Structure formats: C-alpha cells, structure tokens
Amino acid sequence: MINKERVSKRLSELGEIGKNQETGGLTRHAFTKEDRLAKDLVAKYMKEAGLTVREDAVGNMIGRREGRNPQAPVVLTGSHIDTVCDGGKYDGSLGIIGALEVLQTFNEQGIETEHPIEVYAFNDEEGSRFSFSMFGSRGVIGDLKRKDLEMKDKNGITVAEAMKAQGFDPERISEADRSREAIKAFIELHIEQGKVLESHNLSVGIVSGIVNELWIKCTVQGEAGHAGATPMSMRHDALVAAAEMVQVVDREAKKTGTTVATVGRLSVLPGGINIIPGTVQFTLDLRDTSQEISDRVEAQIFKEFDRVCQERGVTLSTELLQRIPPAPCTEEFRQVAQKACPEAGVPYFSLPSGAGHDAMQMINICPIGMIFVRSKDGISHNPLEYSTLEDCADGINVLYHILLDIAVKA
Ligand code: GLV
Ligand code: MN
Ligand code: MN
Numbered sequence: 001m002i003n004k005e006r007v008s009k010r011l012s013e014l015g016e017i018g019k020n021q022e023t024g025g026l027t028r029h030a031f032t033k034e035d036r037l038a039k040d041l042v043a044k045y046m047k048e049a050g051l052t053v054r055e056d057a058v059g060n061m062i063g064r065r066e067g068r069n070p071q072a073p074v075v076l077t078g079s080h081i082d083t084v085c086d087g088g089k090y091d092g093s094l095g096i097i098g099a100l101e102v103l104q105t106f107n108e109q110g111i112e113t114e115h116p117i118e119v120y121a122f123n124d125e126e127g128s129r130f131s132f133s134m135f136g137s138r139g140v141i142g143d144l145k146r147k148d149l150e151m152k153d154k155n156g157i158t159v160a161e162a163m164k165a166q167g168f169d170p171e172r173i174s175e176a177d178r179s180r181e182a183i184k185a186f187i188e189l190h191i192e193q194g195k196v197l198e199s200h201n202l203s204v205g206i207v208s209g210i211v212n213e214l215w216i217k218c219t220v221q222g223e224a225g226h227a228g229a230t231p232m233s234m235r236h237d238a239l240v241a242a243a244e245m246v247q248v249v250d251r252e253a254k255k256t257g258t259t260v261a262t263v264g265r266l267s268v269l270p271g272g273i274n275i276i277p278g279t280v281q282f283t284l285d286l287r288d289t290s291q292e293i294s295d296r297v298e299a300q301i302f303k304e305f306d307r308v309c310q311e312r313g314v315t316l317s318t319e320l321l322q323r324i325p326p327a328p329c330t331e332e333f334r335q336v337a338q339k340a341c342p343e344a345g346v347p348y349f350s351l352p353s354g355a356g357h358d359a360m361q362m363i364n365i366c367p368i369g370m371i372f373v374r375s376k377d378g379i380s381h382n383p384l385e386y387s388t389l390e391d392c393a394d395g396i397n398v399l400y401h402i403l404l405d406i407a408v409k410a
Pocket of ligand 3: 080092125190356357
C-alpha cells in the first residue's frame with residue numbers, strides 16, 4: 001500500500017543532514033545551517049507529495065493537502081525536524097516522512113478527504129540548543145512569550161538573535177498561532193524510544209498519554225580555592241555537593257517505581273585542575289505520568305538538596321526552565337485507533353509515552369493522538385537508534401487508516 005522504498009530513501013537522505021561521520025549521530029539544532037537544509041529537503045518531499053508548502057513565522061515547515069471542504073477544520077499530523085546532540089535518524093523524522101507518505105499515497109490512490117490535512121515539520125522540539133523545548137508547537141498554540149526569545153544557547157546567542165540570523169522576524173511569532181476552531185485534531189507518529197513494544201513482540205503501539213516534563217537549572221555556589229593549600233576540612237566544594245545532589249535525584253526517583261529523573265548536563269567552574277570547584281551548574285529533568293507523584297518527588301528532592309547545602313556550606317539557586325503537565329491522548333482517538341490497527345494488520349496495544357512530544361503543546365488547542373513504532377533495544381537519543389523498515393511501515397499504515405477515518409468523514 002504505502003511505498004516502503006520511498007520511506008527508506010527519504011529517512012536515509014534526511015539522516016545525512018547534520019551527521020557526524022565518526023559517531024554516525026545527528027546534530028540538527030534550531031535555526032542552524034543543518035536545520036535549514038533539513039527543512040528545505042522536507043519542503044521538496046512535500047512538493048513531491050503534491051502538497052502546498054509554506055514555512056511559518058517560528059520556523060515550522062508545513063505541507064497542506066486540500067480537503068473537499070477547504071473551510072472544514074484541518075487535521076494536523078507530523079513531528080519535529082530537529083535532533084538532540086548526536087541523536088538518531090528516526091526521532092522526529094519518522095513522523096514527518098511517515099505523514100508525507102500517507103498523503104502521497106492518498107494522492108496516488110485518488111482518495112479525497114472532507115477535511116484538509118497538514119503535515120508539520122516542527123521546529124525545535126528537543127530544546128537542545130536553548131534549553132527550552134517544543135518551540136515550534138508552542139508557536140502554533142500561541143504560547144511563546146517575549147522572555148522565551150531571550151533564552152540563550154551555550155555561546156550566549158538568544159533565540160531572537162538566532163531567528164534573525166536565519167531571516168525570521170521575532171516580532172512576528174504570533175503569526176504562527178492557529179485558531180482553535182480551525183483545527184480538528186493532531187496525530188503524531190513517533191518511535192517509542194523504550195523497550196515496551198519490543199518486550200511484547202509488537203511493531204506498533206497506541207499511546208495512552210504522555211508524562212509531564214519538569215526542567216530546572218540548578219546552580220550550586222561553593223568557594224573556589226587552592227587545591228593544594230586548602231585542607232579537606234576547610235572546603236566548600238561545589239562539585240562534591242552537586243555530586244551528592246545527583247545521587248539524591250537518582251535515589252528519590254527510584255522510590256516511586258514510576259518516576260524518572262535525570263541530571264543530563266553539568267558544568268564545573270572555574271574548571272581548573274588545581275582549583276577547588278567554586279560553582280557547579282546542572283540540569284534536572286523529572287517526569288511521571290502522575291503530576292501528583294512528580295510534585296511529591298520534586299519537593300523531596302529539594303528538601304534533600306537543602307540538607308546537602310547545610311552540611312557542605314554551599315548555597316543553591318534554581319531557575320525553572322519549563323513545567324509541562326502530562327498530556328492524556330483523547331479517548332475518541334483511542335477508539336479510532338482500535339479500529340485502525342486491525343485494518344493495518346497489527347493488533348491494538350496501548351502504552352504510555354515516557355518521552356516528551358509536540359502533542360503535549362497541541363493538546364491545548366485540539367484532541368491529540370500518538371502512534372509508536374518499536375525501537376530496537378529501546379535505544380534513542382543515541383546514534384544507534386533504529387527501527388526496522390517493516391516496523392516503520394506498520395506504523396505508517398496505522399497512521400494511514402487513522403487519517404482516513406478522521407479526515408474523510410464530514
Ligand atoms: C524529547 O525527546 C524529550 O522527551 O525530552
Ligand atoms: Mn527526542
Ligand atoms: Mn522526538
């Protein structure tokens with residue numbers, strides 16, 4: 001039905017943009033040369049799929065297939081075009097290439113839909129450059145604020161500056177905002193990035209809901225000093241304190257059985273071999289399907305951080321980067337998926353998403369649904385990320401039947 005070879009070719013081609021030849025991983029951050037090249041390639045695929053192409057004011061690339069009724073609310077699909085540092089070629093890309101494949105197949109089969117369908121290649125879902133994720137989808141729901149444009153990358157370049165350098169006008173971000181009435185639903189195809197489907201020997205799963213996402217930047221202030229001349233009893237070593245805090249994060253998250261928490265970034269200042277670390281900055285990423293449990297773990301972690309500060313004579317300051325609530329997938333979508341899975345030749349199986357997705361923003365303006373494709377060994381955010389072409393095709397076929405169901409009916 002769908003053209004697997006075309007999917008494979010496009011995934012490979014897109015997977016060359018931003019590739020590190022040594023690791024094989026991709027680094028495609030927002031408002032960079034690589035991001036531009038990737039979006040231009042996707043625009044070419046969109047045209048090949050017979051879509052009308054436009055790029056919005058926040059850098060989302062959009063392809064539209066007209067419906068019988070152009071005024072009917074539009075069904076949105078797609079995923080993100082950016083990657084983490086040294087990431088894989090399926091995270092995000094599969095949802096864009098898969099959605100384009102469905103629409104190109106509709107055209108080849110002469111299928112008409114009542115509702116227009118648009119494929120979004122969302123800009124900056126990962127938040128890897130500016131420590132602020134889902135920029136493109138926040139633009140679509142009209143939730144970008146002036147202060148968000150002041151977030152800086154590691155070279156001190158703000159979002160606004162990066163936008164200008166790529167020819168975007170930060171003053172016009174509100175133009176990306178879509179009206180609620182104009183959107184029927186958002187359906188995203190994505191790799192699972194975990195091992196649940198593999199452990200059940202299934203190629204595809206239907207997402208029940210997405211966990212919350214809390215990102216906090218922590219700065220531990222100790223006292224820099226001479227590594228040779230300062231006795232151990234007279235130190236306020238910020239790194240030793242931070243190391244204990246990292247242990248706290250791990251310990252507290254493990255207590256619930258459902259929470260996941262990660263310190264993924266840590267920097268030591270001044271960073272001299274013979275200097276006691278004076279300042280350490282690290283990030284905390286905390287998630288759970290239950291907001292209540294997440295809140296409880298967060299409170300416990302910071303209580304423990306206070307204890308570490310007391311014991312080690314250091315201080316802690318924090319900056320909230322983002323707090324996104326959990327996003328349950330719509331019941332109506334799950335019913336459609338229950339029918340679509342057997343039509344696509346796969347059993348219906350439901351699972352939660354531990355990873356964050358643009359759907360978490362889109363839920364603010366429309367019903368959402370997500371389809372997962374099995375990830376080999378559950379590996380993702382890693383150059384080894386892999387899903388077989390057969391599994392990808394199963395996921396795309398499920399998307400095909402879901403879009404048929406949602407978009408065809410008046
Ligand atoms: C994105 O992949 C995230 O879950 O952070
Ligand atoms: Mn990702
Ligand atoms: Mn992703």
